[in-house]
Amino acid sequence: MAVTNQALSSGYPLLNYRIDRQISRGGFSIVYRAFDETGSPVAIKEYLPSSLVLRTEGDIVRASSAENLTSFRYGMKCFFEEGRALAKINHPNVVRVLNFFRANETVYMVMRYERGRTLQQQIQMRQDQMSERFVRHVFMQLLNGLREVHTHKILHLDIKPANIYLRTDGSPVLLDFGAARQTLTTNRPKLAPMYTPGFAAPEQYRDHDRLGPWTDVYGTGASMFACLAAFAPQAADARLSEDHLVSAKKIWSGQYSDNLLEVIDWCLRLDPLERPQSVFALQRAIRDIAPNKRKLTFLGNLKRLLFSEIGA
Amino acid sequence: MRFTIFQESRKGAREVNQDRIAYTYSRETLLLVVADGMGGHLGGEIAAQIAVRLFIERFQQEAKPILRNPLKFMQETLLRAHAALGSYASQFSMLETPRTTCVAVVVQGNHAYWAHVGDSRFYLLRQGKLIGATKDHSKVQYLVDQGIIAPQDVATHPDRNKIFSCLGGAAEPVIDLSKRTPLQNGDILILCTDGLWSAYPLGEMSTMLTSTPILTTAPQIMREAEQRAGPEGDNLSAIIVRWGPETLADQPSTTTDMMELGQFETQLEHTVTLADRAGIQRDLTDDEIERAIAEIQSTIQKYRK
Numbered sequence: 001m002a003v004t005n006q007a008l009s010s011g012y013p014l015l016n017y018r019i020d021r022q023i024s025r026g027g028f029s030i031v032y033r034a035f036d037e038t039g040s041p042v043a044i045k046e047y048l049p050s051s052l053v054l055r056t057e058g059d060i061v062r063a064s065s066a067e068n069l070t071s072f073r074y075g076m077k078c079f080f081e082e083g084r085a086l087a088k089i090n091h092p093n094v095v096r097v098l099n100f101f102r103a104n105e106t107v108y109m110v111m112r113y114e115r116g117r118t119l120q121q122q123i124q125m126r127q128d129q130m131s132e133r134f135v136r137h138v139f140m141q142l143l144n145g146l147r148e149v150h151t152h153k154i155l156h157l158d159i160k161p162a163n164i165y166l167r168t169d170g171s172p173v174l175l176d177f178g179a180a181r182q183t184l185t186t187n188r189p190k191l192a193p194m195y196t197p198g199f200a201a202p203e204q205y206r207d208h209d210r211l212g213p214w215t216d217v218y219g220t221g222a223s224m225f226a227c228l229a230a231f232a233p234q235a236a237d238a239r240l241s242e243d244h245l246v247s248a249k250k251i252w253s254g255q256y257s258d259n260l261l262e263v264i265d266w267c268l269r270l271d272p273l274e275r276p277q278s279v280f281a282l283q284r285a286i287r288d289i290a291p292n293k294r295k296l297t298f299l300g301n302l303k304r305l306l307f308s309e310i311g312a
Numbered sequence: 313m314r315f316t317i318f319q320e321s322r323k324g325a326r327e328v329n330q331d332r333i334a335y336t337y338s339r340e341t342l343l344l345v346v347a348d349g350m351g352g353h354l355g356g357e358i359a360a361q362i363a364v365r366l367f368i369e370r371f372q373q374e375a376k377p378i379l380r381n382p383l384k385f386m387q388e389t390l391l392r393a394h395a396a397l398g399s400y401a402s403q404f405s406m407l408e409t410p411r412t413t414c415v416a417v418v419v420q421g422n423h424a425y426w427a428h429v430g431d432s433r434f435y436l437l438r439q440g441k442l443i444g445a446t447k448d449h450s451k452v453q454y455l456v457d458q459g460i461i462a463p464q465d466v467a468t469h470p471d472r473n474k475i476f477s478c479l480g481g482a483a484e485p486v487i488d489l490s491k492r493t494p495l496q497n498g499d500i501l502i503l504c505t506d507g508l509w510s511a512y513p514l515g516e517m518s519t520m521l522t523s524t525p526i527l528t529t530a531p532q533i534m535r536e537a538e539q540r541a542g543p544e545g546d547n548l549s550a551i552i553v554r555w556g557p558e559t560l561a562d563q564p565s566t567t568t569d570m571m572e573l574g575q576f577e578t579q580l581e582h583t584v585t586l587a588d589r590a591g592i593q594r595d596l597t598d599d600e601i602e603r604a605i606a607e608i609q610s611t612i613q614k615y616r617k
């Protein structure tokens with residue numbers, strides 16, 4: 001029988017916040033909307049790994065066994081990593097942490113509440129091709145945020161449309177630093193890897209010594225690819241044994257500028273050294289792209305038609 | 313207090329970095345610590361980390377807001393670290409007690425105090441002249457003192473790594489304590505491990521740091537030293553402080569005047585636990601949880617616009 005953790009109920013007072021409702025639930029946490037004492041909304045992330053702890057009623061979190069308590073506390077370290085990583089960053093395109101505290105035998109991270117939807121939802125909802133203008137606009141800003149993250153010697157390591165939030169004004173916010181590690185200078189052992197197939201770079205599967213800014217560049221390229229395709233590129237581990245990924249340049253030639261497609265393909269190179277080596281390099285490459293003013297050609301339309309027939 | 317501070321630890325050509333460095337300060341007192349762990353498998357890293365963390369923890373307990381007796385504080389902390397390493401080894405049934413060198417400096421009331429065990433060094437420079445330094449607890453230093461070898465031969469002597477005092481060793485550590493030494497604005501304080509001092513001569517370091525802003529020069533020195541040490545190079549670490557305002561460049565210096573009583577700022581790089589390395593899952597203690605939260609909260613405050 002599957003037992004799920006009970007979320008805190010609406011109106012629950014948590015420190016000086018009041019829980020409103022659950023926004024999302026993942027394997028390691030529940031995110032709530034809540035209000036602070038001034039009545040402003042905040043997002044509160046509760047550390048609650050579903051496989052380890054039980055809260056069938058009330059508010060106190062209890063590990064489901066003594067053995068799980070150890071793992072529960074250990075996982076808490078990763079939650080702290082996320083808090084540490086985000087606390088240092090104050091940038092419009094990166095989710096802002098406002099507070100971090102302990103209660104109910106677990107820990108909570110309070111973040112600025114943003115209105116909008118994830119890029120993932122945007123991709124799933126859309127009717128037409130995403131415009132080049134939109135893709136460039138979103139990713140240029142997002143890369144400003146990512147650059148700030150890298151400046152603090154932190155890698156995000158889980159860049160994907162579900163972790164990119166679009167505010168109602170269209171500006172993107174980078175979310176979920178659950179996989180983030182401060183790896184740019186330290187040589188400390190990497191903790192257990194977390195990755196999302198399709199968006200994770202090949203070095204995240206096996207070559208942890210080679211993680212670097214280029215790893216987030218791969219995730220960014222894969223996210224841009226997903227904006228165009230509405231699906232993720234082939235998973236990198238599968239690509240390593242048999243690469244079936246068709247280049248963006250081939251698929252969408254004529255529909256998007258060659259330069260944008262070339263940049264996407266560049267980001268998705270399997271060899272980390274062959275990708276843009278920094279966010280700045282990537283931004284420069286994107287900035288060089290002339291806006292796509294080209295009308296769709298007959299050939300371009302045909303290709304597009306063929307591609308959708310192939311059933312991608 | 314006003315000062316400019318740089319700290320960096322580099323792996324050199326080694327697989328792991330067994331050096332640990334940290335600093336922490338209250339409004340009135342600054343503590344700098346460098347430790348160079350020894351021994352294979354994880355032991356060295358753990359040892360250096362325990363020593364450094366113990367310094368930081370005890371400082372935050374005792375510096376309220378100043379240390380009553382800085383030299384006694386350092387001596388006691390070193391002895392406690394030595395004892396802690398022994399009990400750590402028995403707790404985890406380690407065959408060999410983790411060992412480490414340690415050098416610590418306290419600056420308080422415009423005076424510097426320092427203490428050390430082993431061959432990690434402290435140098436105090438004033439206008440390019442060395443006015444204070446530690447003396448290694450090493451075999452080669454003994455040979456120099458006896459006039460058997462020349463000081464410049466230390467860095468290349470085959471026995472240069474042999475030290476006779478360390479924390480975690482079989483014998484009680486030999487601890488050297490400095491005098492209370494007044495500081496002047498512009499004085500440069502350098503704490504470093506042998507990886508740096510053996511690869512980069514003091515004279516050169518002194519010239520570089522005296523004439524240029526430390527936040528520009530110090531990273532260059534570290535890189536250069538790592539290159540010079542080559543494929544056999546040891547871990548190298550340094551904390552470098554210019555006391556007083558930075559006058560050589562428009563670079564940020566740290567001022568503690570606005571700090572609240574009881575507030576601490578801490579920089580501690582690298583953390584590794586047995587659990588991380590050996591896959592043993594060790595419980596976070598309540599204390600560690602509280603500390604992690606406090607650290608995150610202080611970072612949030614610090615980066616709040």
